[in-house]
Amino acid sequence: MSTVTPERAPAAAPPRPPRPPGRLRRAGALLAGLALAAAAVALQSAAPEPGERGAPLTSTGRVGDEVAASRFTARVEAVHAARSVEIADAAGAVETATTSGIFVVVEAAATAHREPQKFGRPVLLSGDGKRYTATDKVDSTLDIAYPYVQPGWWTEGVAVFDVPVTALTGSRIVLAPGGGGFIGEAYPPEAEIDLGLDDAGTQRLIAAAKDVHRLEARR
Amino acid sequence: MTGAPPPEHEGPRDWFAPRRNRPAPPAPHPGRPAPSPDAPWAPGPRRVFPDEQVWPPPPRPSREEPGASTQPFPAVPAVPAVPPAPAVPAVPPAPAAPLPGTPSAAGAPRAPVPAGAAPRWRRTALLACAALLTTALAVAIPAWEDYRFYRSGNPAYRIHPVAPGGTGTLMHVAWRAEVEQADSLPGLGPAKPGRKWLKITVTRTSLDTEGVLRRGAPVIEVRHPDGRAWRAEVTGNDLPPEAAEHEVGTAYRYDVVSVVPGDVAGQVEVRVIPSTIRMPLEESTAELLKRAGTEEVEPQDRVLLFRR
Structure with a gap:
């Protein structure tokens, strides 16, 4: 045909003004699109896993530290080991709990920042990744999870765990408010306190383990 | 069909042969030579002609058809596809193809750009x-x-402050709150060092029958103006167990006990959040089940704040 086809035009006139910016812009747009897609993929990989979504926000510390979470501050004052635990209630009656493993008695204290708090059952995270809930062999009124933790003063209590001896090394205690509501709270606060049980510390704890650890009921 | 009358029998003639003295019929198409009358018919090369519209008469082409011109079309710029501004003169017809680079060709694609910017x-x-x-x-x-x-x-609480020692009225019920500090309470023993017991008495008086319907247990809080709150345990009340015995105008009491730090014992304020549930005086279980879910639930967001 006698018409000038569009394919011929750029070949015949490469330096025509409107063309090169269009090509550059197209390349830039392509690059920007690729960059955005790459950023979206990268962002996806940074997103929390389903298990991490709503997981507790953990504050960590060591024995003796005041570990502040968003709504409370907790402190571990001492860690004891015992082969049996004797509980004397207010009336003076004595009850003895025994175990084939070992009892870990953690003396803890806590205070709230604004509202009264109540802990859920304390958890011992062992060095090998297992979770042990506080034992129900001891009277729950002695438990740190029993009283309300309120602003203005420290509330003391114990957490007694019944664990195998092999679980002691590297273990930590986790204190978190009990989930009271029907709808679980997202990102609840929790305090994770290292009990300082490295290999030597574990040996010392086991060597110092009493045959009977006596707990006195309050009041 | 006009012409001289046919001469009769001038010789043997085929039925389909044209008459001898007649002028040869016009050739169906120019260019094809008319067959001589006496030559025997012989099939020529077959030609196919396209259909041609005769009725209605085809519109006369007003302009030249695209193929009829030898003038090449100028290259149309792909972008911008906007009509050129009126001020821009149309591309002048040039005898030759406008070569790119010549002023006329360079000016034509560039002309719409200011209009499209x-x-x-x-x-x-x-x-x-x-x-x-x-x-x-x-x-x-x-x-x-x-x-x-x-x-x-x-809920976003709506605070209704009550002057010290005053009475707050909310939802057909008049409420009062009294706070007593104590170092020791019977049955609870002495407070720990640095803390004080608070013995709180909250009284409610139904102003009318609607107030009696709203006899659900209130939420009672002990809160310092700085936002810190402490547990307030309701240890008992003297509300009649039967709704029918609940009298309008009679004060009923909730006994509340709390423990707060001693330095703020004189500052903490009692908050009462009345229940919004309406409990009819007499209702069978069937009626309750029928009523359940039909009433709109009022948000429990109105708070009586008893100043100290």
Whole structure:
């Protein structure tokens, strides 16, 4: 045909003004699109896993530290080991709990920042990744999870765990408010306190383990 | 069919042969030689002619057909596809193909650019605004949904302050609160060092029958103006167990015990959040089940704040 086809035009006139910016812009747009897609993929990989979504926000510390979470501050004052635990209630009656493993008695204290708090059952995270809930062999009124933790003063209590001896090394205690509501709270606060049980510390704890650890009921 | 009358029998003639003294019929198409009358018919090369519209008469072409001109079309710039501005003169017809690079060709594609520049700028601004608006909506709508869900469990409290020693009236019930500090309470023993017991008495008086319907247990809080709150345990009340015995105008009492730090024992304030549940005086279980879910639930968000 006698018409000038569009394919011929750029070949015949490469330096025509409107063309090169269009090509550059197209390349830039392509690059920007690729960059955005790459950023979206990268962002996806940074997103929390389903298990991490709503997981507790953990504050960590060591024995003796005041570990502040968003709504409370907790402190571990001492860690004891015992082969049996004797509980004397207010009336003076004595009850003895025994175990084939070992009892870990953690003396803890806590205070709230604004509202009264109540802990859920304390958890011992062992060095090998297992979770042990506080034992129900001891009277729950002695438990740190029993009283309300309120602003203005420290509330003391114990957490007694019944664990195998092999679980002691590297273990930590986790204190978190009990989930009271029907709808679980997202990102609840929790305090994770290292009990300082490295290999030597574990040996010392086991060597110092009493045959009977006596707990006195309050009041 | 006009012509001289046919001469009769001038010789043997085929039925289909044209008459001898007649002028040869016009050739169906020019260019094809008319067959001589006496030559025997012989099949020529077959020709096919396209259909031609005869009725209605085809419109006369007003302009030249595209193929009829030897004038090449000028190259049409692909972008911008906007009509050139009126001020720009049309491309003058040139005898030869406008060579790219010549002033006429260089001027033609460039001419629409100033006219299309403003719309393109406006379009970019429009796109940016749309992107901003979409992003804002994409953030705001889920946030609003989450906020409403949060507010369904944590209502925005409406505080009704009550002067010290005064009476607060809310939802057909008059409320009073009295606070006593104590270092020791019977049955609870002495307070620990640095703390004080608070013995709180909250009284309610139904002002009318509607107030009797709203006899559900209130939420009672002990809170310092700085926001710190302490447990307030309701240890008992003297409300009649039967709704029918609940009298209008009679004060009923809730006994509350709390423990607060000693230095704020004179500052903490009692908050009473009355129940919004309406409990009919007499109702069978069947009626209750029929009523359940039909009433609109009032948010329990009105708070009586008893100043100290």
